[in-house]
Amino acid sequence: MAGKGIQVAEAGGGAMGSITPGTGYDYEMGGAPKKEKVSKTAISATIGKGVSVVRAGKKLPVIAELGGKPFKLENGDRVETGDGSYVFGLTDVPTGDNPSTSITLYPGSAVEISTRHSSAGKVEGGADVITKVKFLSGMIMFGGTCEFEFKNSLPIKLSPVAAASAMSFCAEIRQDGSAAFFRRVAEIEHTRAKVKAGIFSKETIVTSDALYDLPALEPRYEEALRAFDLWGKAQGAIMGKMAMAHPGPSGEDFKKEMQGAISANVAQMRKELAENEYLPKDVAADYKKQIADFEKGSGQMKAFAPKEEEKGKEAARKAGIQKAITDGEQAISQLSSLKLPSPQKLDPNFKLSPDNSERRGMSMDDYTRNAWAKSGKINELRQQLDAGKMSKAEFAAKSRSLQEEIVAPLKKNAERLAKAGKDGAPVLDAASAKTKIGKTVQYGPIAVEVRGAEIGPEFRMMKSPQGKLFVAVSMKLENTKSASTAYIVPDEEMWLNFGASEPVKPENYKFETALDKGKPTEGYVYYAVPSSSKKFSLLLGKKGLPKTPVDFSL
Numbered sequence: 001m002a003g004k005g006i007q008v009a010e011a012g013g014g015a016m017g018s019i020t021p022g023t024g025y026d027y028e029m030g031g032a033p034k035k036e037k038v039s040k041t042a043i044s045a046t047i048g049k050g051v052s053v054v055r056a057g058k059k060l061p062v063i064a065e066l067g068g069k070p071f072k073l074e075n076g077d078r079v080e081t082g083d084g085s086y087v088f089g090l091t092d093v094p095t096g097d098n099p100s101t102s103i104t105l106y107p108g109s110a111v112e113i114s115t116r117h118s119s120a121g122k123v124e125g126g127a128d129v130i131t132k133v134k135f136l137s138g139m140i141m142f143g144g145t146c147e148f149e150f151k152n153s154l155p156i157k158l159s160p161v162a163a164a165s166a167m168s169f170c171a172e173i174r175q176d177g178s179a180a181f182f183r184r185v186a187e188i189e190h191t192r193a194k195v196k197a198g199i200f201s202k203e204t205i206v207t208s209d210a211l212y213d214l215p216a217l218e219p220r221y222e223e224a225l226r227a228f229d230l231w232g233k234a235q236g237a238i239m240g241k242m243a244m245a246h247p248g249p250s251g252e253d254f255k256k257e258m259q260g261a262i263s264a265n266v267a268q269m270r271k272e273l274a275e276n277e278y279l280p281k282d283v284a285a286d287y288k289k290q291i292a293d294f295e296k297g298s299g300q301m302k303a304f305a306p307k308e309e310e311k312g313k314e315a316a317r318k319a320g321i322q323k324a325i326t327d328g329e330q331a332i333s334q335l336s337s338l339k340l341p342s343p344q345k346l347d348p349n350f351k352l353s354p355d356n357s358e359r360r361g362m363s364m365d366d367y368t369r370n371a372w373a374k375s376g377k378i379n380e381l382r383q384q385l386d387a388g389k390m391s392k393a394e395f396a397a398k399s400r401s402l403q404e405e406i407v408a409p410l411k412k413n414a415e416r417l418a419k420a421g422k423d424g425a426p427v428l429d430a431a432s433a434k435t436k437i438g439k440t441v442q443y444g445p446i447a448v449e450v451r452g453a454e455i456g457p458e459f460r461m462m463k464s465p466q467g468k469l470f471v472a473v474s475m476k477l478e479n480t481k482s483a484s485t486a487y488i489v490p491d492e493e494m495w496l497n498f499g500a501s502e503p504v505k506p507e508n509y510k511f512e513t514a515l516d517k518g519k520p521t522e523g524y525v526y527y528a529v530p531s532s533s534k535k536f537s538l539l540l541g542k543k544g545l546p547k548t549p550v551d552f553s554l
Contacts, residue, residue, distance in 0.1 A: 039125035041115050042070035043079070044089035047234065047335050050082020050107070062087075066235055067242055073113065079103075080110045081138070084336035088231055092144075095127040099166045101144025106227065107338075109138025135173065139224060141183075143168035152177050155192040156206050161185060161199065162369045163376025170224070174343055178207045182221045195352040198463065199365045205346060212350045215466035219341045227338060230331040237328020240321045266294045349467030349531060357430035357456050361416060362409040364461045370409065374402045413461060420474075421510065421524030424451050427472035428526075431456040433554045437473075441548050443493075443540045445482035446515060448550075450475050450538060455554040459526060468528045470507070471496060471554065473538055477511060478520035486515045493542055494525055497549075498533040 043051075045066040053060045055077050062079075064071045066089075073079070073090075081087055087105040092115065094100045103111060112134040119126040132147040142148065145166045148158050152173065160167050167186035173179055181188060181197075181204045188197040188204055190211040197204040201213040203221060269287040272279060279287075362370070378399045384390040413429070420427045426434075434454035441448050451474045457463060459470045473496075479486040488494075490513065495503035504527055511523030529536075534553060541547035 038117070039093040039128045040072035040074075040117075041090070041092040041113065041128045041130055042072045043087055044070045044091065046071075046085065046087055047231075047332060048082070048085030048107070050085035051087055052080050052082075054078040054080065067239070073115065075115045076112070078110060078112045078136070079105060081105045081107050083107055086227070086231075086335060092130040093125070093128045095129070099143075099145060101130040101133070101146050102142075103133065103144075104141040106139040106224065109140055110136040111140060112136060135171065137173055139170070139172040141168075141170045141228075150179060154179055154206050154208065155190060156211075157187075157189040157191055159187045159189075161187055162372035163379075164372070170221070172221075172224075178205055180205050180221070180343070182217055183225065190352075193352070194354050196365075197352070199368055201466075207346075211352045212346055213352055213466060214347075214350055218344045220343055223338070223340050227335060230335045230338070233331035234328045234335065236324035237326075237332065240325035240328065262294065266291055347467065355430065355457065357432045357458075358434075359430045360426055361413040361429040361461065363430070363458055364463060367409050367461060371406045374406045378402050410461075417460065421451075421472075422522050424474060426454065427459070427474055427524045428454055428456040428470055429458040429461060432469070435552055435554055437550065437552050439550055441540065441550060442480075443488070443548050445479050445486040446488055447478050447480045448475055448540060449477075450550045450552075453536070453552050453554060455529075455533075464531075465528055467531055469531045469533075470526050471498075471529050471533075471536060472524050472526040474522075474524045475511070476520055476522040477515060479515035479517045481517075483517060486517075488513050488515070490525055493540060495539040495541075495543075495547070496527040496529065497537040497539055498529045498535070503539055504529065 043053075043062060043064050046062055046064045049061075049063070051062040053062055053071070053073065055074060062071045079087060079090065085107055087103070090103040090105070090113075092101050095118070103113075105111065113130050114132040114134075115128055116131050117126055117128045130144065130146045132149065133142065133144075134149045134151060135142075136151045143166060145160075148167070150156075150173065154177075156179075158167060164185075169184040169186050170182050171179055182202065184197075184201075184204065187199075188206065188211070189195070190197075190206065192208070193210050195211050197211055198213050201215075202217045203214040205212040205214065269291055273284060273287055381390065381395050381398055381402075385392065385395040419425045431454040433456075434452065436452045437450045438452075439450050441450070453471060453473045455469050455471050457469055459472065464470045477488065490506050490509045492505075494506055494509070496506075497503040506525045507528055509523065509525035511525075512521035515521065536552055536554065538550040538552075539547035540550075
C-alpha cells in the first residue's frame with residue numbers, strides 16, 4: 001500500500017478523512033496518532049497558510065501549532081514560506097550537551113536541510129542532527145553548528161567566533177544577489193576581497209567582490225526584528241487558548257473539594273460518637289469541638305470557605321488570559337501583514353579594504369578573538385579540574401598564564417601610548433600613511449612645533465568610525481613669550497581642515513594645556529576625517545577668528 005492514502009476516522013468514528021504516509025503527520029489506522037519513538041528534526045510552529053515542504057518532488061502543506069504535533073522533516077527536505085507565512089522553531093535533536101540547530105524563516109524564504117539520524121548516545125529515540133543548511137532565498141534567522149551554504153555561492157567563509165562551536169545570525173539573500181547579515185555572532189571572511197567583517201559591526205553586506213560593514217542597522221532589518229517581538233505575543237494567544245481549553249482546577253474548586261472532605265469527616269465523627277462507647281475521652285472531646293466548629297462555619301470549614309477576593313482573582317486571571325489571546329491574535333495579524341522597507345543603497349565609504357597599515361599594536365577585533373580563545377582554554381582546564389584529571393595547583397598555574405596572555409596586549413599598548421608623540425614617537429595603533437612636517441608657528445605666546453602626522457584606521461584599540469580614518473598630529477608646545485601661565489584649549493583652538501567641509505575639532509589630545517614659561521610639553525592631538533581625505537590644514541585659532549595654518553598631505 002506504499003504511496004496510497006489511508007482512510008482514518010475522526011473522533012467519534014464519524015466522518016472519514018485521508019492521510020498520506022510520509023507527509024510529516026504520521027497516523028495509525030483508525031486515526032490514532034502513531035506512537036513513534038524515533039526522534040526527528042521538526043517544525044514546531046508556523047504562522048500563515050503558505051508554509052510547505054518539498055519532499056521527493058512532492059509539495060506538502062505544513063501547519064504546526066505551538067504545543068501541538070510538530071511536522072517531522074526528512075533528509076533533503078526543502079522548507080518554503082509564502083507571503084505572510086513564517087516558520088518558527090525548525091530544530092534538530094542533538095546528542096548530549098551539544099547545541100541544537102534552529103532556523104526561523106520569514107515570508108518568501110526557502111532552505112534545504114541535510115540530516116543524519118543516530119541511535120547512539122543517551123537521547124531517547126536517538127539523535128537527529130542537521131548537518132547542512134543550504135540557504136536558497138529570502139530571509140532567515142540561523143543558529144547552530146552545522147555547515148551553512150548559499151545557493152548563489154558567494155565567496156565567503158562563515159565560522160564560529162573564537163572558542164565557540166556554534167554560529168548565529170540573521171541573513172537575507174537580496175534580489176541583486178548580495179547577502180545581508182545582522183544580529184550576528186559569527187566570523188565572515190570574504191575570500192576574494194581578502195577582508196574580514198568586524199566582530200561588532202551592526203550590519204554586514206556581502207557582494208561577489210566586496211564586503212561592507214555598516215555603522216547602524218538599516219530600517220529594513222530594524223523592522224524585520226519586530227517579528228520576534230510579535231511572535232512572543234503570538235505565543236501568548238496560543239498558550240492562552242490552551243489554558244482556556246484545559247483550565248485545570250481553580251483555587252475555588254480546590255476549596256469546594258476540601259469542604260466536601262471535611263463534611264464527610266464530620267459525618268464519620270458523629271457516627272463514632274454515637275456507636276463507640278469506648279472512645280477515649282480526649283478523642284471524643286476533640287470530635288465534639290470539630291463538629292461544633294463545622295456547625296458554626298469556623299475552624300477548618302472557615303479556612304476553606306470561598307472568599308470574594310479569591311473569586312476576583314480568578315476573574316482577573318481569566319481576563320488576563322483573554323487579553324493575552326486578543327493581543328496575540330493581533331500580533332499574528334501584524335506578522336502576516338508585516339512589510340519591510342526596501343534595502344538601502346550601498347555606501348562606498350563602508351567598503352572594507354585589506355589592512356595594509358603599519359601596525360604597532362593588536363586591533364580590538366584581534367584582541368577580542370585572542371581573549372575569547374584564551375578564555376575557552378581556561379574553561380577546558382576547569383572541566384579537567386572538575387573531572388579530577390588535573391590538580392588545583394596545575395589548574396591555577398596554567399589558568400594564570402592564560403590570563404596573563406589575555407592582558408599582555410593591553411599592557412603593551414599602554415606602554416606604547418605613554419610615549420606616543422614624544423620625540424616624534426608614532427601615535428596611532430595602525431598607520432596607512434605618515435609624513436614629517438617639522439614646522440614651528442607662533443600662536444600668541446605659545447610656540448607650536450608641528451613634528452609630523454599620520455593617518456590610519458585604529459587608535460587606542462578603537463576602530464575609526466565607519467567611512468572615516470583617524471589623523472594624529474604630533475607636536476611640542478612651549479610658552480616662549482609670557483611670564484605668566486599661557487593657556488591653550490584644543491577643543492576650541494585646534495581645528496583640522498580637510499577640504500571643502502567645515503573644519504573639525506579634535507576627538508582628543510594628550511599634552512599639557514597650562515604652560516609656564518620655559519617648560520615645554522609634547523604629545524599629540526587626533527581627529528576623525530572621511531577616509532578619502534588626502535590634504536589637510538591644522539588651524540590654530542578660535543572659531544570665527546583668523547587662524548594660523550600648518551598644511552600637510554597624507
